[in-house]
Amino acid sequence: MESTLESLERIGLLVPSTETPGGYVAIDPDAALYRLFAAEERQVARHKEKLARTRDSIRAIMGDFMNLRAYGRDVIEVETLRSVSQANAFLDDAVSLVKSRECTMHPGGIPPVDLMDDMLLRDSEVMSRGIKVRTLYAQHIAEVPHMGEYLESASQLGMEVRLAAHLPLRMLLFDDSLALLPIDPQDSSQGAFAIRGTELVRSLQSLFDFCWHNATPFEPRSQKSHSEIEITAQEQLIVRMLAAGMKDESIARQLGVSARTLSRTIAAFLDRLGVETRFQAALKVAELGVLNTPATPLSPQPGS
CATH class of the missing domain: 1.10.10.10 (Winged helix-like DNA-binding domain superfamily/Winged helix DNA-binding domain)
Incomplete structure (x- = not known):
C-alpha cells in the first residue's frame, strides 16, 4: 500500500496533506499530466543545451586536430591539360626549367620519322646543360628502324636508354617536383595531368626506378665499323x-x-x-x- 501511494505521489497524482485522514490529497489527472509533460520538456531542453555544448567542444577539437594534421604536409597540385597541344606546350616549358634530372617512360606510340630531328635537338639541348636523362621504351618500339636509329643517336649524345617487354603507362618526371601522366593511359590524345608535389613525385620516381632496374640496357644495332x-x-x-x-x-x-x-x-x-x-x-x-x-x-x- 505504501509503495502504491509513493508511486502516485511521484507522478503527481497525490500530494501529502495533514488535513485529510489518509494523509494525501488527490490531484486532477489533467493537471498532473500537464505537470509531467512540462517536466519532460524541461529535461529535454536541458539535454539539448548539453548536446549543443558538447558539439561545439568537438568542433573546436576537430579544428585543432585538422590544423595539426596539415602542419608539414606537402601540397599536391594537379593541373589538367585537356589536349595534346596543351600538353606539348607545357612539356616544352618543363624541359626548359628542369635542373638536374629527367626520366621518361614510353610504353607505346611510335613518333613519325619527321619528328626525329626535333626530338634529337631537344635531347641535345637538355643534356648540354648537364641534365641526366634516363628513358625507358617498350621493346617493340626500338625494333622500328627509325626509332632504333633515334635511340642510337640519343645514346651517343649521352642519354641512358633501357628497353622493357612491358611498361605500365607513359610517364615523364622532372627533378623531384613535377610529373606528367596521361589522363587516359590507353589514349594519350585525351591529354595529361601535370602533378606538382615532392611526396607524390618521389613515389612515382620509385615506380620508374623499379621498371628501370628490370629493363635491359639498349644495345645499338650492329653496323659497319x-x-x-x-x-x-x-x-x-x-x-x-x-x-x-x-x-x-x-x-x-x-x-x-x-x-x-x-x-x-x-x-x-x-x-x-x-x-x-x-x-x-x-x-x-x-x-x-x-x-x-x-x-x-x-x-x-x-x-x-
Whole structure:
C-alpha cells in the first residue's frame, strides 16, 4: 500500500496533506499530466543545451586536430591539360626549367620519322646543360628502324636508354617536383595531368626506378665499323658546307651539280651511314671525326 501511494505521489497524482485522514490529497489527472509533460520538456531542453555544448567542444577539437594534421604536409597540385597541344606546350616549358634530372617512360606510340630531328635537338639541348636523362621504351618500339636509329643517336649524345617487354603507362618526371601522366593511359590524345608535389613525385620516381632496374640496357644495332665507312671527297665537302649552314641550292652551285643530283647524293650518303635524317648523319660524321680532318680539294663536276 505504501509503495502504491509513493508511486502516485511521484507522478503527481497525490500530494501529502495533514488535513485529510489518509494523509494525501488527490490531484486532477489533467493537471498532473500537464505537470509531467512540462517536466519532460524541461529535461529535454536541458539535454539539448548539453548536446549543443558538447558539439561545439568537438568542433573546436576537430579544428585543432585538422590544423595539426596539415602542419608539414606537402601540397599536391594537379593541373589538367585537356589536349595534346596543351600538353606539348607545357612539356616544352618543363624541359626548359628542369635542373638536374629527367626520366621518361614510353610504353607505346611510335613518333613519325619527321619528328626525329626535333626530338634529337631537344635531347641535345637538355643534356648540354648537364641534365641526366634516363628513358625507358617498350621493346617493340626500338625494333622500328627509325626509332632504333633515334635511340642510337640519343645514346651517343649521352642519354641512358633501357628497353622493357612491358611498361605500365607513359610517364615523364622532372627533378623531384613535377610529373606528367596521361589522363587516359590507353589514349594519350585525351591529354595529361601535370602533378606538382615532392611526396607524390618521389613515389612515382620509385615506380620508374623499379621498371628501370628490370629493363635491359639498349644495345645499338650492329653496323659497319668506323674504319669500313668510306666518305668521298665530295661528301666531305657537302658535310662541311651543311655544317656551315649553307642551303642545298648554294651547295649544288658550289659543286657544279643540279639540286636533284645533290639530293640523290645526300640520300645515298645517309643510307650508307645507316641513318635517316641529316641530324643523325651529323652526329655520325662527328663521331667519325670527318670534320677534324683537312678537306680534300674537289674539282667542280658537270651538272646532271
